[in-house]
Amino acid sequence: MPLPLFILFSALTLGFAVAVIANRNPVTAALCLVVSFVGLAALFIGLSAFFIGIVQILVYAGAVMVLFLFIIMLMDIEEEERKHFDRLRTAGGIAVGIGVAFLIGGVLWDFDYGKASLDDVPVQFEAAITLREADADSGIVRSANATAALREGRLKDVALVGEKLFNDYNLHLQMIAVLILIATIGVVTLGKKDSPAPDSGSSGGDKASES
Amino acid sequence: MPAYILELIVVGLGLILLLLESFLPRLGAKGLAAIGSVGLLVVLFLLPSVTGAPSESTGIIWKFYSADSLALFYKGLALITTILVLMMSVVYVPVMQRYLGTGGGVGEYLILPVFTCAGLMWMASANDLTSIFVSLEVVTIGFYIMVAYMRRNVGSLEAGVKYLILGAVSTGFLVYGIAFLFGVTGQTNLDVISTVLGLLEGQDKIILFSFALLLVAFGFKVAAVPFQMWVPDVYQGAPTPTAAFLSVGSKAAGFIVLSRIVDAFLGDHGVQTGDGSYQDQIQRVLLVVAGATILFGSLAAIPQTNFKRLMAYSSISHAGFILLALACAYPVRMDMASGEVVAFYLAAYLPMTMAAFFVLCIVRSSRGEEEISVLDGLGKRSPFLAFVLLVSVMGLAGIPLTVGFLGKLYVFQAALDQGHFVLLAIATLGAAAGFYYYFKVVRSMYWNAPSDQDAIAVGTGSRVLLALLAAAIIFLGLNQGIILGFLR
Amino acid sequence: MLNQYIPVLMHLLVVVGFATMTLLMSVWFGRRSTSKQDIKDTAYECGMIPIGENQPRFSVKFYIVAMLFVLFDIEVVFLYPWAVVFRDFLSADQILIFWSILGFVGILFVAYLYALKKRALNWVG
Numbered sequence: 001m002p003l004p005l006f007i008l009f010s011a012l013t014l015g016f017a018v019a020v021i022a023n024r025n026p027v028t029a030a031l032c033l034v035v036s037f038v039g040l041a042a043l044f045i046g047l048s049a050f051f052i053g054i055v056q057i058l059v060y061a062g063a064v065m066v067l068f069l070f071i072i073m074l075m076d077i078e079e080e081e082r083k084h085f086d087r088l089r090t091a092g093g094i095a096v097g098i099g100v101a102f103l104i105g106g107v108l109w110d111f112d113y114g115k116a117s118l119d120d121v122p123v124q125f126e127a128a129i130t131l132r133e134a135d136a137d138s139g140i141v142r143s144a145n146a147t148a149a150l151r152e153g154r155l156k157d158v159a160l161v162g163e164k165l166f167n168d169y170n171l172h173l174q175m176i177a178v179l180i181l182i183a184t185i186g187v188v189t190l191g192k193k194d195s196p197a198p199d200s201g202s203s204g205g206d207k208a209s210e211s
Numbered sequence: 212m213p214a215y216i217l218e219l220i221v222v223g224l225g226l227i228l229l230l231l232e233s234f235l236p237r238l239g240a241k242g243l244a245a246i247g248s249v250g251l252l253v254v255l256f257l258l259p260s261v262t263g264a265p266s267e268s269t270g271i272i273w274k275f276y277s278a279d280s281l282a283l284f285y286k287g288l289a290l291i292t293t294i295l296v297l298m299m300s301v302v303y304v305p306v307m308q309r310y311l312g313t314g315g316g317v318g319e320y321l322i323l324p325v326f327t328c329a330g331l332m333w334m335a336s337a338n339d340l341t342s343i344f345v346s347l348e349v350v351t352i353g354f355y356i357m358v359a360y361m362r363r364n365v366g367s368l369e370a371g372v373k374y375l376i377l378g379a380v381s382t383g384f385l386v387y388g389i390a391f392l393f394g395v396t397g398q399t400n401l402d403v404i405s406t407v408l409g410l411l412e413g414q415d416k417i418i419l420f421s422f423a424l425l426l427v428a429f430g431f432k433v434a435a436v437p438f439q440m441w442v443p444d445v446y447q448g449a450p451t452p453t454a455a456f457l458s459v460g461s462k463a464a465g466f467i468v469l470s471r472i473v474d475a476f477l478g479d480h481g482v483q484t485g486d487g488s489y490q491d492q493i494q495r496v497l498l499v500v501a502g503a504t505i506l507f508g509s510l511a512a513i514p515q516t517n518f519k520r521l522m523a524y525s526s527i528s529h530a531g532f533i534l535l536a537l538a539c540a541y542p543v544r545m546d547m548a549s550g551e552v553v554a555f556y557l558a559a560y561l562p563m564t565m566a567a568f569f570v571l572c573i574v575r576s577s578r579g580e581e582e583i584s585v586l587d588g589l590g591k592r593s594p595f596l597a598f599v600l601l602v603s604v605m606g607l608a609g610i611p612l613t614v615g616f617l618g619k620l621y622v623f624q625a626a627l628d629q630g631h632f633v634l635l636a637i638a639t640l641g642a643a644a645g646f647y648y649y650f651k652v653v654r655s656m657y658w659n660a661p662s663d664q665d666a667i668a669v670g671t672g673s674r675v676l677l678a679l680l681a682a683a684i685i686f687l688g689l690n691q692g693i694i695l696g697f698l699r
Numbered sequence: 700m701l702n703q704y705i706p707v708l709m710h711l712l713v714v715v716g717f718a719t720m721t722l723l724m725s726v727w728f729g730r731r732s733t734s735k736q737d738i739k740d741t742a743y744e745c746g747m748i749p750i751g752e753n754q755p756r757f758s759v760k761f762y763i764v765a766m767l768f769v770l771f772d773i774e775v776v777f778l779y780p781w782a783v784v785f786r787d788f789l790s791a792d793q794i795l796i797f798w799s800i801l802g803f804v805g806i807l808f809v810a811y812l813y814a815l816k817k818r819a820l821n822w823v824g
Binding site: 002005051054055058059062063064066067070071073074141143144145146158159161162163165166167170173174176177178180181183184185187188191192 | 771774776779793795800802806807813814
């Protein structure tokens with residue numbers, strides 16, 4: 001992706017990530033996290049990882065953040081008080097941060113690709129195309145569009161994920177459906193309020209709109 | 212008929228039950244349990260007629276799913292366990308209704324085991340890291356819900372939270388271990404991984420590291436020391452049928468997957484040679500964990516006064532015995548593979564544990580307590596219940612003429628063949644401690660004076676089932692060939 | 700290749716810039732008094748003095764809806780690659796994809812029916 005765009009979205013991601021921890025109001029912090037996620041999704045898409053980019057927006061910015069916000073609102077957290085920092089805790093936090101920085105630095109230093117640009121690492125399109133044609137001959141479905149795109153030197157990642165998912169991992173797909181079904185049962189049985197009780201809870205939302 | 216049809220039927224049954232429960236609420240707990248167990252029985256009868264992978268691999272599914280005799284055996288265990296759990300739940304429903312509040316119904320509690328059973332059956336067949344992970348999650352999430360199901364009961368909620376958090380941590384370890392194993396071998400299929408691991412050289416450390424992560428994850432599932440800390444609290448807090456399900460179903464599924472993974476790591480490495488290879492070290496780790504588990508479970512069970520906690524520690528100690536069998540991967544003289552010893556032990560463990568928990572369910576629903584003292588004088592008040600519990604406890608302790616004895620015998624034999632004398636001593640100590648703490652239950656039933664004289668009402672269905680279980684404990688103990696016949 | 704997104708980027712800048720400028724201008728030209736005035740700084744509540752917390756607590760019902768939303772959102776994640784490859788599969792005479800997505804959506808449809816019937820999505824009662 002072009003450098004200016006990369007810088008723009010990196011700045012967006014990092015800036016709002018800082019805002020998440022700098023903000024004292026938990027709701028504002030959560031909304032900053034959404035923007036940070038969107039920036040991250042843009043970075044993914046810039047790297048041609050469209051599927052992950054979309055999932056990032058759909059699941060993280062959409063669903064997970066909804067949960068975050070509702071947890072925050074359920075728990076009735078006041079604006080965080082200006083706190084006196086425990087010196088030991090601060091030192092511990094800084095030590096962990098430095099440790100992680102060293103760890104990441106060490107990995108990047110030893111990592112060969114870390115020194116070179118990612119563009120220098122060739123994607124082996126030819127090998128992939130040969131493999132796919134062999135698969136297609138043995139009766140495994142390989143998306144023709146994706147193969148054509150590979151020939152042009154483009155990676156159609158969503159189609160590649162899809163053909164793998166609906167060909168090889170059909171069984172897993174059904175298992176995941178059962179998994180989500182079980183989770184739905186769990187949400188309904190464990191989360192449901194007692195039915196005959198008057199709905200005192202829901203008036204909270206109404207009050208907000210009345211005032 | 213290919214084997215994966217079985218899970219299809221079980222899931223279909225669960226869906227039908229769920230729809231019936233939502234649209235025909237007057238069916239009630241008994242109706243749901245009846246339909247569920249009849250359906251599962253049908254699947255159980257279909258089990259012998261299924262076929263495994265065709266010789267020329269036609270479907271891509273067989274890369275992720277195996278239907279060898281061991282898988283079918285564990286599928287059978289899962290089905291029988293689930294049927295018994297459904298029956299037990301019907302007895303337990305009155306206890307549960309007290310803790311549900313007005314908003315919740317009991318129906319889902321009888322449907323979740325069916326879906327979990329499908330997960331257990333998938334686990335039995337999983338021979339790929341991806342299918343292991345997904346099926347394990349199906350099972351675990353089902354258990355999270357069942358453990359916390361009595362949502363107005365603080366104990367149940369506490370158990371649910373503990374199980375959820377520790378389960379999530381162990382899942383993290385599992386994924387981490389899978390990632391490392393994939394990083395080393397570049398494969399997810401266990402058979403292929405086994406071949407690739409045999410070709411690798413000089414990567415012992417990272418192979419051992421990935422095995423350690425996987426062992427941590429499955430140590431949680433099968434309750435091996437030092438990952439056993441959740442077991443007593445969760446067993447005590449969870450609804451009793453769920454504790455039984457955890458103790459048998461979840462443990463059996465954990466062990467089949469663990470034994471498949473251990474097999475993949477050990478490959479066709481011969482008899483233990485002590486040459487310091489990673490296979491050797493894996494066996495040593497398993498032996499240490501097994502010894503620690505037997506010791507901890509047996510010794511910590513001694514001072515317990517709550518029956519469910521006692522069963523929890525006893526289940527830890529039994530997990531130790533099974534791990535010991537797993538560690539003896541290459542018996543010298545015995546004609547049984549270690550996987551078969553493990554399967555035999557689990558099959559023996561099933562009727563004994565189920566009978567004990569079943570009796571506890573009945574006692575609980577009439578007395579509302581689960582201390583051992585609640586059994587005082589049970590021999591006089593309800594001789595039938597007392598007799599069934601006696602048989603089951605005798606089996607758990609490993610007294611001859613019961614199936615529990617045979618299970619322990621095979622484990623001892625395997626350890627003896629391999630020359631693990633220290634482990635043999637520990638196992639003897641554990642078994643001896645077992646005699647003591649199980650005897651506490653017997654003493655309470657037959658020696659202590661009853662606190663009240665009322666007989667405990669037992670339904671006809673429960674009576675028949677309990678009699679069947681007690682008969683199975685003794686009958687299978689006299690005819691060791693039956694379980695072995697199913698295994699081969 | 701990403702040059703084609705330049706118009707989008709410019710659009711984005713205009714949108715953000717317009718919103719920012721509007722807000723900033725109201726501050727600049729609004730001649731807000733700088734002295735601290737408690738009454739003026741409180742939120743406008745129809746002339747009444749506001750009572751209570753500024754963040755009302757939400758009923759657990761919202762939470763159930765949110766969690767169900769997450770679950771069915773996961774379903775959509777799987778539908779997205781399906782929609783992309785469906786045509787490819789059909790043109791290769793691979794009808795299996797139809798049954799596999801039917802099973803997936805069918806199981807989740809039962810989950811939806813269940814949630815609906817259990818009144819988990821009802822706001823009142």
